[in-house]
Amino acid sequence: MIKIALARLQQGHRTMRYPDGPAPEVPERFRGRPVFDASKCPDGCAACADACPTQAITINGTVKVDLGRCLFCTDCIRACPEGAVSYSQDYRLAVSNREDLIVAAGEELKLAHALDEKLMKLFGRSLKLRQVCAGGCGACEADVNVLQTVGWDLGRFGIQFVASPRHADGLLITGPVTENMRLALRKTYDAVPDPKIVIAVGACAISGGPFIDHDEVQNGAESLVPVDLYIPGSPPHPLTILDGLLRLLGRIDDRVHGQTSVPTPSAVRPPVGAPG
Amino acid sequence: MKSYDVLMVLSNHLATVGNGRAIDRSAIPELSGQEFRQAILDAVASGERVASLFGVAEAQAEVVRLYVVLADDQDSRFRVGTTAVAGDRFTSLTPDCLQVHLFEREIAEQFGVKAEGHPWFKPVRYQASLRPGHDAWDRATNEPPLVGVTDFYRVEGEEVHEVAVGPVHAGIIEPGHFRFQCHGEHVFHLEISLGYQHRGVERAMLGGPNKRSIHYAETLSGDTTVGHSTAYCQVIEALAKCQKSARAQTLRGIALELERLANHVGDLGALSGDAGFLPTASYCGRIRGDFLNMTALICGSRFGRGMIRPGGIGFDVDQKMIDELLRRVAAGKKDCKSAIELLWNSASVMARFEDTGRVSPELAEELGLVGPAARASGLQRDARNDHPSGIFRFSHIPVAAWTSGDVFARAYVRWLEVQRSIEFVEEQLAALPGGAIQREVKDLAPNQLAISVIEGWRGELCHVALTDAAGRFERYKIVDPSFHNWMAVALALRGQQISDFPLCNKSFNLSYCGHDL
Structure with a gap:
């Protein structure tokens, strides 16, 4: 018991202050937009x-x-x-x-808008999602999962992943939708009560990603179900995913978290002309 | 057991290749079906393992050729043989050699040849045959296979019931279908049916390399991006006769161990959570992220995307970055110790871990298990040690093993490996050699077979490429450690309580996408 208490003291309080405070720092070589x-x-x-x-x-x-x-x-x-x-x-x-x-090039990205008034009333303070992994490599799932750790603490926004589509307000889909997941995704979508929303996370779920146009995949969630929020990346950083979810719920204040519309380049400059 | 003389004769029928090397396809001996069988049986009887066994459709697609890659862990080499399948069937070796059971089903599914006498002759991924008009289950070409539709093994009897789980699971995990035969809480049998993640990677690799190939390698199993992309690059480098710099090799090794650290720590946290012990679960969830962020510090991606590239690596580090990495690794080491050692001191955790989901050393050997799952059942099996490549030829990480084969052993082996990987990363960062990070990669040699094996955090990643006369991939065979290990999850559950399934499953934490390709 004492060991547990001592470990607790050493590990400290690690939940980030974002979005009330600054966003967690991304690495210097981070590949954002x-x-x-x-x-x-x-x-x-x-x-x-x-x-x-x-x-x-x-x-x-x-x-x-x-x-x-x-x-x-x-x-x-x-x-x-x-x-x-x-x-x-x-x-x-x-x-x-x-x-x-x-x-x-040079154009501003039209970031996601919040849900309409009716849906906001229903989901704004409590959004229960069912996650469907429909192919892909599992990396998007891993970085969605991260949002449930103590550092990100997704629960404080009322967002939770639930164990049944019947308990869900919507789906969060990853993967290109393989032929072998088509029916399961369809059935899961149908089992979510109306009104419902769909969030596509990652290049695979949006377009098929590296598997675009394979016979074995559907080129993304949209081929099967309507999508309300697109979060690009391969995989997107947890911060990108959280930003998307909070924008959907109208909980991001761009006066606090806005950046210049055409951002400054970061330090990513691998050797030019190297094979690859 | 065959006599020594017979073994010697048959050994001569197989070609020898080292890890990260290529040989001329003409140097691979052509065996008869009977010789091919016997060579595998003899090799396995003398302690070798089947690292890969796969088919190739010959140019006219009328003949299917089989290749076997046997791992000789004692002598750090692989032995390769080939045979042509006469007609649309071959005699299954599974009744005499359990570790080929899934390979044979895969060959049947991909190339439409029947494995006669196979005890569980069912599809692996529910994919269409790569040879239209040839189907191992005699389905019509326009009749797509229906995933999960098969004759599951059933236990009949009063009060026996069946529990079906998946493909969509309760948490944020990949899809797969699990069918339990139970009597109350007691599990008689578990059958695992996968294929939901099948996205046609091996088919898409044909004719490569092209600009997508490295991205396929990076997404074979997202949590093993560094491992699989290193295995892929070693294949390319073997075929292009490209020598990496010492600096590139060392940074590849550091990235591989950071990947192992993130995943092992994450698994220990998840195991703790499944045992209902929340302190370690929440600390490890965060510490896992700290290790992922170290990889992101080097290359911008938490999963190591873009880090490993043919000829070397995509990103270099400077002194400032090395200092920052060393600082973070030291902090991670302290956090890991405080968080993970709680597990072994908590009676409630140990009561759940010990004697749960036991896999005996004999069974592990018979199934041909790899990675921490094999080492937790007492097998001293680690490609970094047995088939070292890159930095691991110069810097040895001791093999971490335990003998009890239960959930505890699979957890404890991870903790031993965490400590050794941290030591390795600190040591390598402190003495990073100089040199270019990437060297030019020329065209691939034609008519070659190249083998590349990497010890990923889950175990052995085996990539084999065959090039055609133009130096393009005629076949690219990928074996993720999960392919060897899924059967062990099913067998570990026998005689257990169904409520222990999550714990057992997590103690293996196998990849669905790595299996389904």
Whole structure:
């Protein structure tokens, strides 16, 4: 008993103050929102788009990146001869509409809006979610799980993961929706009472991720159920996921947690031109 | 047991390869079906293991060729042989050699050849045959396999009941289906049916490498990103004859051990939670994150995405970062000790851990278990020690083993490994060699077979690639440790209380996606 008490003293109180206080620090090399400096792009160059493993980048006069397809890898940075691509420290990535994830260089990201008044009344102070892992690699699940640890303490926002769809207000879906999970996802969705919401977490659940267009997958949750919140990343950082959930519940004050619209590049600069 | 002479003769039928090496495909001896069988049986009888056993569809797709990779842990080498399957069937080896049971079902499912005499001849992942028109269960080509639809083993009798769990589970975990045959709380039998995570990775690897290949490797099992991407890169480097710098190799080793630390600490916390002991559960949940954040400090990703790249690594560290890592590792070490040692001093935890879900050394050996699950049943089996590659050739981490084979042993082995990995990381960070972090990777050699084995935190990750005449992947075979170990979860539950299932399952913490590919 004494040992338990001593350990308790040593471990201390670790729950973060965010969102009332500052957001936890992200590492210097954190890959938040990608930044394209189109002014550096030479005419006719498509090195970044060619290198992208998921065709997230398109160049038609302007450079556009689909954050729903982006794996937040470093292939485009390595491929760019001019150093025009980098990642910012901006962790805020969640949006309410799929098309909002396709952003042109220099354009502001339309971050997720809160639920409408009716749903807010129902879910604003208590949101029970059923998590469905529908394929993928398990990393998104791991970083959703992290939100339940003492450091993040998701319960303080009234958000909880429940053990039955009948107890849930909505689904949080990860994975590209494999052919083998299609029926299970459908049945789980149908078992959630109306009104309900769906949150797609990670590149797989939004677009299929690295498995886009495989015969064995469905290219994301939207192929089967309507989605209300998209949280991109591969996997998204827990802070990105929490930011998305809190935005949905109207609990983020952008006067406190707002950042400049086109964020400053972070220190991610792996060797240019290295194979990879 | 065969006589020594016979063994010697048969050994000559197999080609020898070291870890992280490639050989010419023409040097792999072609065996008859009978010789192939006997070579595997003899090797296993003399203490070798089946690290991989897989099929390849030949160019005309009319012939299926089988390859076996036998691990000789004593002599740090692998032995490879091949045989062609005549017609659409082969004689199952499982009745005589249990550790191939899932490999044979996989070959049948992927290539539409029947494993005759297999005691549990069922699909593995419920995927369509890679050879249209050939199906081991005689299903029509336009009839997609229905996941989980199979004849589950049933126990009949008064008051015997069946409990079906999944594919969607109560927590935030991957999908899988578990079918228990119970009498009250008592479990007679558990059958585990997977495949829900199947996303066609091995099929997508064919014709590679291409720009997605490394990303497939990183997402084979998200919690083993560093392990699997290192295994993949070693395959590429073996085929391209690329030598990594000492600095790159050391940083790969550090990343691998940080991955082990995060997962082991997380598992110990989760085990504590399943035993209803909340202090360690909540501390470890947080400390796990501290280790993930150390990986993120190096490469920006908590899971090590982008860290391991063919030819070396994607991110270098500077002195400031090394100092910060050393500071954090020291803090993590202190936190781990205070949090984890509580487990062994708490009677309520030990009462749940001890004698629960026991796997005997004999069973572990027979099933061909790998990783902490094997070491907890007394097997001294660790690829860092048996088949060292990279930094592990120069810096040895002692193998941590225990003999009781129960939940306690699987937990305690993790704690021993946590301590040794921390020591290793501190030692390596303090004396990081210089050199480039990445070297150029040339085209892959044609007509080769390359083997790469890494001791991931769950156990042996085995990647085997076969290149065609153009140096492209004709086959890329991945074996996650979970593939070897899932059967042990089912057997550990026999004779246990069904309420101990979460604890037993967590003590293995196997990957669904690594199995389903």
